[in-house]
Amino acid sequence: MNPRVIRAVAIAMFKEFWRTPEALFWTYGFPILMMIGLGLAFQPRVPPPVPIAVVIGEAGAPFVELLQNTKELEVLQLDAAAADRALVRGRVGLLVRGTKAAPDLRLDPVRVESQIAQLHIERALHRAAAGGPIAVATAIEDRPGARYIDFLVPGLIGLNLMGACMWGIGFNLVMMRTQNLLRRLFVTPIRRGDFLIGYIVGRGVLVVPEAFVLAAIGMIFWDVPFRGSVLAMLAVVIVSGLAFTGLGLLCASRATTYEGIAGLMQTCQLPMWMLGGALFSNESFTGLMRWAADLVPLTHITNALRDVMLEPGGFAEVGWTLLGLGGFAVVCFTLALRLFRWH
Amino acid sequence: MNSPASAAPGVASSAIDGPAIELVGLRKTFRKGRDVTVAVNGLDLVVERGEVFGLLGPNGAGKTTTVEICEGLTAPDAGQVRVLGRQWRTGVDQEIRERIGVCLQETKFQEKATVREILGLFRAIFPGGRSIEEAIDLVSLGEKADSRTKGLSGGQRQRLAVATALLGRPELLFLDEPTTGLDPQSRRQLWDVVREYRAGGGTTVLTTHYMDEAQQLSDRVAIVDAGQVIALGTPAELIRSLGAEHFVEIEVDGFAGKIRPAELAALPAVEHCECEDARAVLTVDSVHTAVVAMERLLQERDVALLGLATRHATLEDVFVHLTGRHLREDGKS
CATH class of the missing domain: 3.30.70.980 (YebC, transcriptional regulation domain)
Structure with a gap:
């Protein structure tokens, strides 16, 4: 080891970094802003009640009353089909049937919120029995389409669309800009729109089949169902890909450093990872969190994917989502086209 | 006016008469924080059609900025620019770009693309011009036509860059320090390409800080220092001026x-x-x-x-005589 060399390299690298304000902001400024934002959002407070579904006509009135009087639980009284759907989509942690004396719970124990709901119900029953014995029948939800893995696979497809389209499009474009290739193209008669369309088609062509490959893996290895329209799924994947591509292009339209594009991507993607309902359900979010979750495209994409995979959804079910995402893509592309810089 | 019948075989004919480039009172200043750099400071220049025009000067003299203004990459702060009789940003940018060829100081092509693929991309952009094979022959890259650009030497990459500039059969070719860092053999190969292009009737604007290159290739040379033309003429005239x-x-x-x-x-x-x-x-x-x-x-x-x-005596001596400095002795003027 040569300390003189190490020192010289360290100083050179530090100065280069220090003199790049864009890099400095995304490395220091952005995490600080994020910490302040998340710190304010997640102040210590009483946790919200855990939503559970009581199947109308299959749970006794005294039992429902007991559950409704348990402040840790939010009781939704639903018919059997709606209750199943609420469980599948993660809206509720478990389904309740039976009576106070012989309760019957249905849940997927892989979900933490299901276990919490089960514990709260058992505690309520203990209190009601004044410490006496209770007998709770618990059934593990293992029907294809109602398990956590069924919820997860469409979410992963949504996340993959987001990552592949945003990083694949945005990061590579900034690399072409830093290597002068965009500048070289600029001095040719190529039109901005022609270049961007060609670029997007070339980079994005593999994203569509990849979504179906992921769905097929889920179907083959874990019996994840595919109950809806394949064409509707294709439309959801293409339009979602365009929406994320537009967002990636917008992020990359002016960035000139890797730190800059990485920071912009993180700013866009972090809220989607947290609120987009890909890995865990955002159905029970309320207030500001609900508003924010509805704002991010990933929420609508994962919902649409679950509509066409886990339920017999078609264009009627995902039509509005397709329109909304299409509009979002148009806005992003228009802005990106206006802001785009070759060099 | 050049009629199609009189146009040289290697170059697209032009319907517009006059010099290839006219620059009048060109000024360009760059600001970064408190630093203000006057890159081009009232520069006047005329490049005639069919000549190889050398812009010679030390690094930072304003050569590249001048050329980038001519290429439409940079907008001047003041002054008039006419390229092939047209002005940038007057709705004819597309037309100008179809008629010029540009080889930037440094371009990294996609590493995993082959020479033929890169040329195919640029060929598709121009409405007319040379075939890919013709361009490959022109820069003697036949043996490397199917090699990925990652495996090319510096000279081969630079010849590929020149080939992309020549694909559209341009009337005006910009070469910005095309041989910097190349070995003598690669430099001579590039010089041959420029001579062949000139023989076909094309106009070349060559920026370089190599005096021998300017002397060997240029019909006329402008020596640029501190953003101004300090001497202009054929290499022989400039040397005789000593x-x-x-x-x-x-x-x-x-x-x-x-x-x-x-x-x-x-x-x-x-x-x-x-x-x-x-x-x-x-x-x-x-x-x-x-x-x-x-x-x-x-x-x-x-x-x-x-x-x-x-x-x-060389152009270097002319530069020393005019400025008291050598061409390569500093990089901030």
């Missing part, structure tokens, strides 16, 4: 007390003399006359001649 075309450099055991600089300068055929303790550089118009007279003087004064070298 008053003599040869230099005689001598090294002796010491002039002190024996020979004065004025005595050397007064020798036959000597125009100018610069003396140090034991070294002198004579600017002469006839080498043999000056050398004979100088040797006689050294013998008479009993000064031993330790070394003698003669050389032709």
